Amino acid sequence: IMTFLIILLFLVFCCGFFTNTAEVNGSSPEQCSACDFREHSKQMRLHSIKSQILSILRLEQAPNISRDMIRQLLPKAPPLTQLLDQYDPRVEDEERATTETIITMATEPSNPVAQDTLSSCCLFSLSPKIQPKNLLSAQLWVHLRPAHMVSTVFLQVSRLKPGKEGNNTRVRVRSLMIDADAGASSWQSVDIKTLLQTWLRQPESNYGIEINAFDSEGEDLAVTSSEPGEEGLQPFIEVKILDNPKRARRDLGLNCDEESAETRCCRYPLTVDFEEFGWDWIIAPKRYRANYCSGECEFLHLQQYPHAHLVNKANPRGTAGPCCTPTKMSPINMLYFNRKEQIIYGKIPSMVVDHCGCS
Incomplete structure (x- = not known):
């Protein structure tokens, strides 16, 4: 529905532009400057992309997250570094992209009861996007400080519950025995899918968890707060949820470059740079190939688009004819911060124009 509305709005603008230009200048659309219209189409495409993403x-507006804040918030952890190292901004086949990853860092409790308990x-x-029916996996990632000597570390994760007379109640969730080398820090992951399902079904039971990682000397090696030099090493949850893909309609069309003299409806290259937007909250991609449509839809050209030809004949005399619009679009994968400073890795639909046509 969103894709249809965006294409429809672009179509209305496109047709309105041709009509208004002809009325103001007293000339036909064919006499308009192709270069000027192409530039206008490009700017409209950029505006459409920004509005569509939001x-x-x-x-309602782009999250106000500075680059300095991003450096502090980004976990220096395997799941995120792997995403960035192997990042593929383009989803070539929508039907293969069936999962979305949400990374959530620990927050300060706003509930006074939880604050006392924690x-x-x-x-x-x-995130409200996480539901029991679409939850695929949930991992808690914990960073361990270097041990002074080779030892076995006992990593324990306990669920917190309010007890009687203000006493804390701890229910052990998972326990791991880890062989630690001297002087080596590490990231450890713990499966907490069952715990997350409990929280989702009973949100009022989410009072947080307690994390400890004691070595043989009784020292707690788990990083649980942001101390100087340990920024980006706080615990976080990596959740994978199921995403329902939709089949994209395939079509063909002309491809042109900026130097082309083609006047017919054509697809042109356009690279979107999010840093130029000032959108530092988008972690990746920083830029991607979006493309845009521009050109004229002449009567003879419509014969290869039977539906558009019939619509054009049915239109009352004097109304605007078919316009050059996207006939196939595809998504991109995006890694970004939402307004709650949670890291989301997901698919944003209809971000790349694959083909253009007259409709």
Whole structure:
């Protein structure tokens, strides 16, 4: 529905532009400057992309997150570094992209009861997109400081519950025995899918968890707070959820470059740079190939688009004819911060124009 509305709005603008230009200049659309119109189409495409991203992510405006803040918030952890190292901004086949990854860092408790119950770490605010029926996996990632000597580290994760007379109640969730080398820090992951399902079904039971990682000398090696030199090493949850793909309609069309003299409806290259937008909250891609449509839709050209030809004949005399619009679009994968400073890795639909046509 979102894709249809965006294409429809572009179509209305496109047709209106041709009509208004002809009325103001007293000339036909064929006499308009192709270069000027192409530039106008490009700017409209950029504006459409910005509006579409904010609309899909349900944001009234772009999150106000600075580059310095991003450096502090980004976990220096395997799941994120792997995404960035092997990042593929383009989803070639929509039907293969069936999962979305949400990374949530620990937050300060806003509930006074939870604040009293939570001794040290950690409380997690779950995204409403995560539901029991679409939850595929959930991993808690914990960073361990270097041990002074080779030893066995006992990593324990406990669920916190309010007890009687204000006493804390701890329910052990997972325990791991880890062989640690001297002087080597590491990231450790713990499966907490069952715990997350409990929180989702009973949100009022989410009072956070307690994390400890004691070595043979009784020292707690788990990083649970942001101390100087340990920025980006706080615990976080990596959740994978199921995403329902939709089949994209395939079509053909002309491809042109900026130096082309083609006047017919054609697809032109356009690279979107999010840093030029000032959108530092988008972690990756920083730029991607979006493309745009521009050109004229002449009567003879319409014969290869039977539906558009019939619509054109049915239009009353004097109304605008078919316009050059996207006939096939595809998504991109995007890694970004939402307004709650959660890291989301997901698919943004209809971000790349694959083919253009007259409709």
